[in-house]
Amino acid sequence: MERRMISICIPVYNEAESLPVAISSVEALFADKLAGYELEIVITDNASTDGTWAIASAFAATRPYVKAFRFSRNFGYQNSVFAGLSMATGDAVVELDADLEDPPRVITEFVERWEQGFDVVYGVRRKRHASFLMRILFRLFYKFLRLASSLDIPENSGDFRLLDRRVVNILKNLPERNLYLRGLVTYLGFRQTPVYYDRDPRVAGRSKFSLIHYMILAIDGVTAVSKTPLRVIAVIGFVIFCLSILLGIYYVRGALFYKVPIQGFTTLVVLMLMLHGLNFIFVGVIGEYLSRIFDDSKGRPRVVIAESINADNSRRSL
Numbered sequence: 167m168e169r170r171m172i173s174i175c176i177p178v179y180n181e182a183e184s185l186p187v188a189i190s191s192v193e194a195l196f197a198d199k200l201a202g203y204e205l206e207i208v209i210t211d212n213a214s215t216d217g218t219w220a221i222a223s224a225f226a227a228t229r230p231y232v233k234a235f236r237f238s239r240n241f242g243y244q245n246s247v248f249a250g251l252s253m254a255t256g257d258a259v260v261e262l263d264a265d266l267e268d269p270p271r272v273i274t275e276f277v278e279r280w281e282q283g284f285d286v287v288y289g290v291r292r293k294r295h296a297s298f299l300m301r302i303l304f305r306l307f308y309k310f311l312r313l314a315s316s317l318d319i320p321e322n323s324g325d326f327r328l329l330d331r332r333v334v335n336i337l338k339n340l341p342e343r344n345l346y347l348r349g350l351v352t353y354l355g356f357r358q359t360p361v362y363y364d365r366d367p368r369v370a371g372r373s374k375f376s377l378i379h380y381m382i383l384a385i386d387g388v389t390a391v392s393k394t395p396l397r398v399i400a401v402i403g404f405v406i407f408c409l410s411i412l413l414g415i416y417y418v419r420g421a422l423f424y425k426v427p428i429q430g431f432t433t434l435v436v437l438m439l440m441l442h443g444l445n446f447i448f449v450g451v452i453g454e455y456l457s458r459i460f461d462d463s464k465g466r467p468r469v470v471i472a473e474s475i476n477a478d479n480s481r482r483s484l
Contacts, residue, residue: 170257171204172196172277175250177243178222179212181264184368185221188264189232192273199274204231210250210469211236212243219473226475238472244345245468247325252338253477260328265368268326272363276328285356288327288348290320293364319352320360327351343468395451402444 174192178185189207196205209222209232219236226234235253237246247261258280260273272289279287305321325347329337333356340350352358 169202169204171206171255172200172273173206173208173254173256173259174273175208175210175247175254175259175261176264177210177212177246177250177261178214178218178264179240179243179246180214180216180218182214182217182221184264184266185209185218186225188262188266188270189225191266191270192262195270195273200277203277204256206254206256207232208250208254209234210246210253212240212246213237213472223475230476232475233477234473234475235471235477236473238470241469244347247347248338248345249469249471251329251334254334257331258328259331259334261325263326267365267368268324269363269366272326272361273328275361279359279361280328280330283357284359285330285333286327286351286354286358288320288323288351288358288360290360290362291322291324291365292362319349323348323360330356332356345468403448406441406444 176185176188181188192205192207196203207225207229209226211219211222211234213236219234222232222234222236226232233253235249237249241249250261251259258277260276262268262270262273268289276287276289329351333351333354336354337347337350342350
C-alpha cells in the first residue's frame, strides 16, 4: 500500500540563517515520529535579497523531495503561503514558517488529529514572544474580528495548520486576490479542530513583520470576512442626520418663540471639521472594499515564478 504524503510548505523572505535549521528539523521529524509518511517540502522564496535562494537551491539539488520556487518580486506573505499550498501535492499540507516560532514537533499532533478524521487542524498559541503592547493589540484584533464577522475565527490562531487535500483543492480555486487565509479556511468549514502550543523564540534573525505589516494584514482580515464597517458607516450617517434635524429644530424653535439669535461660529466650524473628518474616514473604508473588487476584476496572478527546482517531481521517498 502506498504511503500517504505530507507536504510542508515553507514561505521565506531573507531567511538564510533559519532555513537550513527549518529543513533539518522537518527531515529529523519525518525520519523519526513521522517515518511512516512520505515527505514533500515546498519552499516559496519571495525574491529574497540575501542568500536564501542559494540555500534553497542547494537543498533542492540534493533532495528530490524538496521543491523550490523563487518569485520575480516580493508578492507578500499571504500570497507566498497560498502559492506553497497550491503547488504542494501531498495528501495533507502544513504551512511552517522558517523562523520556527511555530515548532515542527507540533506537526506530529496535527497528523494524529488528521488521521482521526479532521480535515483542518490549526494551531492556537497559548504563549507568544512579543511585546506587551503587541499582545494586547493581537487580542483586541481577534475580539473585534469575531464580533464583526459571522465566521467563528479562532482567537490566537495563525497560518500554522494542516489542511486535508480536498480542503486545499477548494481553497486554491477561490478567486480572492487580497488574501486572509485563516478567514478563508474558517469560511470553508469541514471538520476543524485546534491544537494548543507555546511558541518558541526565532531560531535566527529578526522578524520581517513590522507594525505596518500587521496593520495591513488586519485590514485585509476585516474586509475579507466582514461587511460590518460598511454597515457602521450607514448607521453613523443615519444618527448624524437625525441629530442634525433635532439640532435644527432646537435652533429654529429658539429663534421663533424665544427670540434667541442663532449664533455659534466656533460650534459651526468644529462641527464642519468633525463631519469632514468622518467623510474622509468613510470614503477610505469604502475605498478599501472597492480596491479589493478592482484587484479581483483584473484577474492578475497572485505570484510570478522566476525560477524553480524540482517543480515537476512526482512522489519520492525520504
